[in-house]
Amino acid sequence: DAKTTQPPSMDCAEGRAANLPCNHSTISGNEYVYWYRQIHSQGPQYIIHGLKNNETNEMASLIITEDRKSSTLILPHATLRDTAVYYCIVLLTGGGNKLTFGTGTQLKVEL
């Protein structure tokens, strides 16, 4: 699976959009980009995933560049409860594929 690079930490004001970048320059054509987050002392939570088209759900939007070498997770209106570590993971779909967590980005949402 391709490796990812994320900034170790980011701050965001409550109510503003949080844009979390991820570089995955070695991604292959059939690898998806997944985003999970982990609030302190809890299990990770699935956010969104995509292959090459931009995706949106009730939690966030995922913007993938045309060359697929990077992506951005957007939380449109961040709240204090969005404070968490956000993990960007790339992997093949299909049974047996394992999620490998990097160090992620610690997002801190402040008043």
Place this chain on the structure above:
Amino acid sequence: GAVVSQHPSWVICKSGTSVKIECRSLDFQATTMFWYRQFPKQSLMLMATSNEGSKATYEQGVEKDKFLINHASLTLSTLTVTSAHPEDSSFYICSARDLAGVSNEQFFGPGTRLTVL
């Protein structure tokens, strides 16, 4: 949405004893479950892949005789930490993949905090 539970949520035990942690998929079936370990201020590290009806697959460096995994049904996997020592104190998290799911989405349990005295 799919829910995964873990029991217990926290446990304190004496050094040398064994501790069993349960992971259940509450509203879906999972042929594959995963066990992770997380030390303070570190990321999740995959320990093993639990397969229903067959032996678990352990990651490199994880002792299979120390961390016993049993996946006896499509909704239950257990992790037993045998002869626990203080260095085994950690946050243990399981996840499960929905058998009927079309994506690779995994659902995670809330975690079990193990403290070995």
